[in-house]
Amino acid sequence: MKKWVKRNTGLLFILPWLFGFCVFKAYPFLSSLYYSFTDFNLFKGISEYGFMNYKEIFTDKDTISSLIVTFKYAFLTVPLKLAAALFIAYILNFKIKGVNFFRTAYYIPSILGGSVAIAVLWKALFRDDGVINSMLGMFGVAGPQWLSDPDYALFIICFLRVWQFGAAMVIFLAALKGVPTELYESASVEGASKWKQFFSITIPMISPVIFYNLVTQLCQAFQEFNGPYIITQGGPRKSTMLISLMVYRSAFQQNEMGMASALAWVMFIVVMVLTVISFLSQKYWVYYSDEDGGR
């Protein structure tokens, strides 16, 4: 017995996690795959099996529009957020006065994360007579209808997520600290400009971290829910109807668990494909310092 325990100590340690993973991740994950091939309604049960949900997803104009909106959201938010995080981290990496204050100040929005209060505040800021339009009015500019114009609403939702770049910024900051200063010194001696140093030294040296941030932010962007749910509820005219909102509405408002599961699986596959593409693209742009000669 003692021998068995000794041999399986590691297994015993991970047992609680394994239990949680099986019950709260693996089981729902697999059962949702099963339900996605049914017309499972919470109060009517299952009466049909097949690909009808998937067929509807790719033929229904609302779902297709929602997929497009989700892609727009992700492809706007992720690059902007990474660029903002890297830019601010780069500045905060210099020895400037009060740098700790600025680091904290820029990090705070990401602590607030998907907070409901921030979403409500956002709504108040961007309503027709909100703070933003009042400020524009002081300069004689008539602000647009941010929340009610389908051309602007998605940008407002994106902006909320981009504003919360603090977590990515801290990771970038740590990576920037790890870039050997000798590289910059040598480059300076050789007459390389700051701009050249940034693109030829900084970016390649922190590319594994950029890659990490890219993949995690991409996953988060496709799962975004709180902002559009609270600020626009998917409107106006479904211009902010992300797929996560459709999953929620199908599951908890229309009780169509079969359709909700299929939508979730479509999103899973989309994110999976994008992640695999990101991994495959690594060899072209990510530099691992422990590799022979790097790339």
Add this chain to the structure above:
Amino acid sequence: MKKMKRFLALALSCTMIFSLAGCGGTEKETKTETEATTEETEADDKLVNDGEYEECTIRLSWWGGEARHEVTQAAVNAFMEAYPGIKVETEFAAWTGWEDKMSTAFYAGTEPDVNQINWNWITAYSSDGSVFYDLNKASEIIDLSQFSDESLTECTVADKLQGIPVAMTGRIFYWNQTTFEKAGISVPTTMEELLNAGQIFKEKLGEDYYPLVLNEYDRMILMVYYLESVYGKNWVEDGEVNYTQEEIEKGLEFIKLLEEKHVTPTVMQIIGDGAESLDKNQKWMSGKYAGIFEWDSSANKFKGALEAGQTFTVGDYFKDMGDYQGGFAKVSLAFAISEKTEHPKEAAMLINFLMNEEAGVKAMGSERGVPLSKKALELCETNGLLDATVAEANGKVLDWASFTLDPMFEDAGLKGNPDGVYFDVMSGLSYGDYTVEDAAAELLDGINGVLSK
């Protein structure tokens, strides 16, 4: 090393995105025959009023505003005093998100013993009678004779009385008299006066003043009121929309006219106000929006939101909209007992206390509308507990409305915001995405699609 790193990164990414697909279906599918048979056997047991009860804890749920929370808590405390040994635990919140929470609970069987329910929840969640207890079995505990047969029939589905109706409600106009006076006109009593008021508001008060504000769902209900007034038939009959596309087009043209005549702001303007609901809209509070078309039971919510010095009045139905008295009245709310409760008798005692017994009725007042229970109504009238505005509005609704409402009218697939059919059509028409013809076709197809499910 490199491969290991990549493998770990891939594993971490997979774990993250697992959560995307893991939020779908849940455990239970359909009831097994054994379970159903057991429940049927239990259903034969009629509750006996022998003056005894079990010491137990029961749970009560409701949604509403602060005022409703206060009066219900007071009534619950009075019940616990009257029936020592029964402890009532309460669960309550605002309406937003409440139905999502409750529908999941109904499915999982974790709902409280007694629930305030919307009338359409009976057909939506318990069309086979599996979610709510048959209150006919509690007729010795709950004094059903206080309710009209018609109102009890409204809550009878699958041959089971699944809820005790609290009040009847319907939509009616309410006006901010102060704003109308500022514009130099009296509150409208005809459609013609309302259409003229739009232009007068614009000229005398400014572009941002409107005599009536209507969100998408309000527009839908007003359009049905208009069509019923013109054509004299129920909106839905035998599970299908009872109007042709041409008739619906006429209704949508009427709604469009309200925007064109500056009677109501566009949907875009209302969304741009950034308010969660019309009663929280600054323009309603300040009087810039001077009218609403709302449930009679919601009067106080809108009245209370007005800034000081403004007079809130109950409007009249317009007699010049058509040859018929359009509009409908429906059961506003009901109290239902969970089929899974272990204490049906005590739960029924709580319902009877809240709806028929003096202490309960006095505590509850008319917060949920004018009570349908004859005894409760009498108690409220004798003790001056009826809110004058609600009572006036309710009286007008019940005197006027002559059409019935199909419970599916309030289905989430229709009134969901923003992807419900009503919202899509009414906002699409307002934004100019749909012509009247397209909107009518979408509405007809969408509603019939939901009704046929």
